[in-house]
Amino acid sequence: MSPSAVAPRLISQARRLRRSMTEGEKRLWTELREFRRLYGIHVRKQVPLGPYIADFAIHSARLVLEVDGEHHFTPVGMEKDTRRDKWLEKAGYKVIRFNTGELADGLDGCIERILRELRLMD
Structure with missing residues (x-):
């Protein structure tokens, strides 16, 4: 399945997820939503791929930026994330994962990592 071929159920699920973001996602989104104004970069949230x-x-x-809560660190969660990351990488996306602790304790460092990846910061 190509990144642009999206099942209709995923579109409605993504809409629901946009309305019910986790605390970690909200924290990161507060910063990412300013990227268009500051850097001319459009960031989308809860994106079907x-x-x-x-x-x-x-x-x-x-x-792709992912916020990982504790369920991502179970054996099943890690296996799903590995499978997902491989699919996204095969589709041409690089995946950066942040755990909720990183976002709570070091949001600035997370933003700097994203900016370095975008080559907007040394």
Whole structure:
């Protein structure tokens, strides 16, 4: 399935997720929504890509940003994330994952990592 081929159920699920973001997603979104004004970069939230929904995507940079809560660190969660990351990478996206602790304790460092990836910061 290509990134642009999206099942209709994923579109409605993404809409629901946009309205019910986790605290970590809200914290990151508060910063990411300013990227258009500050850097001319459009960041989308809860983006259907093929069979998955990315927490955030910057299509122009082929970059996906994921916020990982504790369920991502179970054996099942880690296996799903590995499968998802491989699919996204095969589709041409780089995936950066942040855990909720990183976002709570070091949001500035997370933003700097994104900016470095976008080559907007040394």
